Amino acid sequence: MKKIEVKQATKIFGKNPKRGLELLRKGLNKKEIKKKTDLNVGVSEASFHVESNEIFVIMGLSGSGKSTLVRLLNRLINPTSGTILIDGEDITQMNVEHLREVRRKKISMVFQGFALFPHRTILENTFFGLEIQGVGKKEQIERARYSLTRVGLKGYEDSYPNQLSGGMRQRVGLARALASDTDILLMDEAFSALDPLIRREMQDQLLDLQSDMKKTIVFITHDLDEALRIGDRIALMKDGQIVQIGTPEEILMNPANDYVEHFVEDVDLSKVITAGHIMTRAEAVSNNRGARVALQLMNDNDISSIFVVDRTKKLLGVVDADDAAAAIKAETPLGEIIKKVQSVQVDTHLSDLFDDISKSPLPLAVVDEQGRLLGLVRRGAIINALAGNTPLTRTTEVQNP
Amino acid sequence: MSETFMPKIPIGHWADLLVQFITNHFEGFFGYIAAGIQSFVDSLVWLFAFMTPVVFILLLAAIAFWRRGIGVALFTLIGLVLIYDLGYWAHAMQTFALVLTSVVLSIVIGFPLGILAGINKTFHRITTPILDFMQTMPSFVYLIPAIFLFGTGMPPGVVATIVFAMPPTIRMTGLGIRQVPSDLIEASDAFGSTTWQKLFKVQIPIAAPTVMAGVNQSIMLSLSMVVVASLVGAPGLGADVYLAVTSLRTDIGVEAGLAIVIIAIMLDRISQNTRNKKTGGS
Known part of the structure; x- marks a missing residue:
């Protein structure tokens, strides 16, 4: 479902912006218009849509118009032309009351500089949106407390913003936006002011929250790593224009220009590369077979150990050749000689695999969310991928080496 | 100056005509204002008398302690006892009432104007030169129309004091409102605030320390007008100083002057910006 739909949105700063609009339609770009007139093109005919429950990242360098673009979505800045539909309603045509209602109930925002009110406690900051809406005091406090708990700030209710670290302050900013319980969350360079470690932590927390909140998030950033990490889709901006929209992989593999x-x-x-991209087919034996079958499969494939799965292909563990040979002699069932094996999710990034693979003598098993075996990752494959030899075309399909 | 090549522009004559016009047509209106000011000051004087010096001194010392701590409280206590001891209590209370009335009216009029100047650029541009004029015109000049419009005694004194003392409140309120960081304004807009909600929940609270600095300046300027106001018959310590000057009485001059200084320092310290206890400084 299209939650937000932006059609030909343009913002021109300066006196008489209509003139700039004409020049823009004649095909002049931002620099040429700036030279000819004194107008500054903030956003130039941007069109895109954001799906429900999607994290849509708008990324660009400073001055690319991304902060202006996100402010058009809740009309903190009025667009010069174009339509912006929120749940099918054109926000550019709304009167003041209607706009206010949309800002209260549908869209909340998190700011780069946190924008916390210095004269209010953390709790009071968090229920600001609810207070504005005229929600009862008791409910305000309850919902604000819940919101603070979600971002991990329980116990700081009575502190003031200047008593908190940067990361904690932005958690308050996030909690304040979550407290209003809007479907849409606009995040304007929300983590850019934080140091890299904290930023990473906040990204993880956002992804965590998103996995059970299912909000529609528009996230602005100038950091490509951040965009690739959290974005379901990314729009790249330059000089007020959107130059490419796509999934992280599409943008990396097929840069538009x-x-x-x-x-x-x-x-x-x-x-960027995940376990799914570099995994190869894994040999496995069903646990209702005996040790003889397992050993035979190992011999056939020239390997010294083999994964064991149940009937639904769920990974149970691994059996090595020595144990299998011993089990054949002692006639013990296969189930008793299964050893535990390190497994990773199919969407785990390589950067998160290093630790696991260095500790594990065996290749890593790759599983899906239900724990079903999909393939395996060898050390060589990781190094090969980092050397840039892996086309990012394989996603979940498993290929033979 | 009569032999210049250019005829004299009759600014003085115009001002004269304007005051005459206002006196002729709005005398009743200004009469009401004068009566209002007089009764406000009178009730303050009555209230201070009703409190008796002991209660008054203890009350002010308590306020000083609450606002600033033990040092200022002690100064207030000793200073006021000294004024009482010197025999200027009644006059000090009249001066106190004059200053308090002027300051209250300065805030009542100046605070909303300041907010308007903070929000509206055009209004800010119009008021700035007017405020410059009000503050730099020698304060004695205000006494002349004040006598025409309000007669003699306390009311013209209060009005002249307000005209001279109000500008800092307007200026600093406007400054405080304009200095509210733009991202906080954006945040309050983004959550759907109305103009009033934004004003009362964000702009005014954040501007408060700056507004208080303006009020503090207004109080100081009011005190500096005490002697000037006595020229139109406003009673109090100012009248004592005026009397001392005209009759060359050093003793009265020093004592009444000292009393004014004590009240000034006391009010300044009490109204000064204290570190905001709630936000733990910074």
Whole structure:
């Protein structure tokens, strides 16, 4: 479902912006218009839509118009032309009361500089949106407390913003936005002011929260790593225009132009490629077979151990050749010689695999959410991928090596 | 100056005509205002007398302690006892009432104007030169129309004091409102605040320390007008100083002057910006 739909949205700053609009339609770009007139094109005919429950990242360098674009969505900045539909309603045509209602009930926002009210406690900051809506005092406090608990700030209700660290302050900003319980969350460079470790932590927390809140999130950032980490889809902006929209993989693999290509050149591949991309087919034996079958399969495939799965292909563990040979002699059933094996989810990034693979003598088993065996990852494959030799075309399908 | 090549522009004559016009047509209106001011000051004086010096001194010392702590409280206590001891209590209370009335009216009029100037750029541009004019015109000049419009005694004194003392409250309120960080304004808009909600929940609370600095300046300027106001018959310590000057009485001059200084320091310290206890400084 299309939660937000933006059609040809344009914002031109300066006196008489209509003139700029004409020039823009004649095909002049931002720089040419700036030279000719004194107008500054903030956003130039941007069109995109955001699906329900999606994290849509708008990414670009400073001055690319991304912060202006996100402010058009809740009309903190009035667009010069274009339509912006929120749940099918055009926000650009709304009167003041209607707009206020949308801002209260449908869209909340998290700011780069946190924008916490210094004269209010953390709790009072958190229920600000509810107070504005005229919700009862008791409910305000209850919902604000719940919201603070969700972001891990229980116990700080009576502190003031200046007593908190940057990361904690932005958690308050997030809690304040969550307290209003809106479907749409706008996050304007929400984590950019934080140091890298805290930023990473906040990204994880956002993804965690998103997995059970199912909000529609529009996230602004200038950090490609951040965009690739959290975005379901990414829009790249330059000079007020959207140059490409796509999933992280599409953008990395098929950059639309030199600008995007230049942008993605330095990407840390270990944060983009997942276990699913580099896994190979895993030999497995069903647990209702005996040790003889297991040993035979190992011999056939020239391997020294084999994964054991149940009837639904759920991973149970691993059996090695020595144990299997001993079991045949002692006539013990296969189930008793299964050893535990390190397994990873199919969507785990390479950067998170390093630790597991260095500790495990065997290849890593790759499983889906239900724990079913999908394939395996060898050390060599990881190194190969980091060297840039893996086309990112394989997603979940398993290929033979 | 009569032999210049240019005829004299009759600004003075115009001002004269304006005051005459206002006196002729709005005398009743200004009469009501004068009566209102007089009764406000009178009730304050009555209230202070009713409290008796002991209660008054203890009350002010308590306020000083609550606002600033033991040091200022002690100063208040000793200073007021000294004024009582010197025999200027009744006059000090009249001066206190004059200052309090002027300051209250300065805030009542100046605070909303300041907010308007903080929000509306055009209004800010119009008021700035007017405020400059009000503050730099020698304060004695206000006494002349004040006598025409309000007669003699306390009311013209209060009005002249307000005109001279109100600008800092307007200026600093406007400044405080304009200085509210733009992202906080954005945040309050983004959550769907109405203009009034934004004003009362965000702009005014955040501007409060700056507004208080303006009020503090207004109080100080009011006190500086005490002697000037006595020229139009406003009673109090100012009248004592005026008397001392005209009759060359050093003793009265020093004692009444000292009393004014004590009241000034006391009010300044009490109304000064204290560190906000709630936000733990910074």
